Amino acid sequence: GEDVEQSLFLSVREGDSSVINCTYTDSSSTYLYWYKQEPGAGLQLLTYIFSNMDMKQDQRLTVLLNKKDKHLSLRIADTQTGDSAIYFCAESRPGGYQKVTFGTGTKLQVIP
Amino acid sequence: NAGVTQTPKFQVLKTGQSMTLQCAQDMNHNSMYWYRQDPGMGLRLIYYSASEGTTDKGEVPNGYNVSRLNKREFSLRLESAAPSQTSVYFCASRLTEDTQYFGPGTRLTVL
Numbered sequence: 001g002e003d004v005e006q007s008l009f010l011s012v013r014e015g016d017s018s019v020i021n022c023t024y025t026d027s028s029s030t031y032l033y034w035y036k037q038e039p040g041a042g043l044q045l046l047t048y049i050f051s052n053m054d055m056k057q058d059q060r061l062t063v064l065l066n067k068k069d070k071h072l073s074l075r076i077a078d079t080q081t082g083d084s085a086i087y088f089c090a091e092s093r094p095g096g097y098q099k100v101t102f103g104t105g106t107k108l109q110v111i112p
Numbered sequence: 113n114a115g116v117t118q119t120p121k122f123q124v125l126k127t128g129q130s131m132t133l134q135c136a137q138d139m140n141h142n143s144m145y146w147y148r149q150d151p152g153m154g155l156r157l158i159y160y161s162a163s164e165g166t167t168d169k170g171e172v173p174n175g176y177n178v179s180r181l182n183k184r185e186f187s188l189r190l191e192s193a194a195p196s197q198t199s200v201y202f203c204a205s206r207l208t209e210d211t212q213y214f215g216p217g218t219r220l221t222v223l
Contacts, residue, residue, distance in 0.1 A: 043202065104152055
């Protein structure tokens with residue numbers, strides 16, 4: 001089956017690094033994504049990684065992909081209060097409509 | 113360039129009423145999607161449209177219908193609203209694998 005799992009909650013202190021983890025089940029995933037949702041807003045694509053890569057860095061964000069274990073993580077360096085949000089992991093598979101399956105989201109709370 | 117727009121932002125319905133949620137995108141994307149977001153369940157795909165003139169069911173299509181009016185617009189209709197349809201509804205559009213854009217959402221309450 002197709003499943004994407006995340007822990008529900010993470011709390012970190014401002015200035016520390018945050019690591020949000022995600023596991024997925026479908027080995028045919030082509031792209032893996034991280035989205036951010038702020039309160040009352042839609043989802044914003046933060047970054048994505050193609051399945052043949054194992055790491056991608058974009059400013060404070062580092063995405064690590066362990067394809068063997070089907071594990072994806074998002075590291076946010078120097079976490080700020082503005083990073084408080086819900087973070088969704090998602091994966092897409094090849095197909096006529098490129099279906100995207102989302103995880104349940106991890107709520108990141110940044111303590112000043 | 114407004115991206116993906118949705119109307120209305122909020123709606124309260126009584127059980128059995130009908131309504132249409134509107135979505136439009138100005139990015140010339142082929143694919144459009146309707147999701148619902150419920151607490152602890154992430155986003156679930158209701159319907160999608162891979163291109164103008166085509167629509168297909170997603171994970172949770174029961175109780176909904178859609179229309180891909182043209183390339184820009186993709187509407188979601190609730191014919192007879194039920195309390196189980198209380199949710200936040202998101203429309204999204206997509207051109208390529210990395211470019212899926214979401215609208216701001218419609219918060220629907222069915223009493």
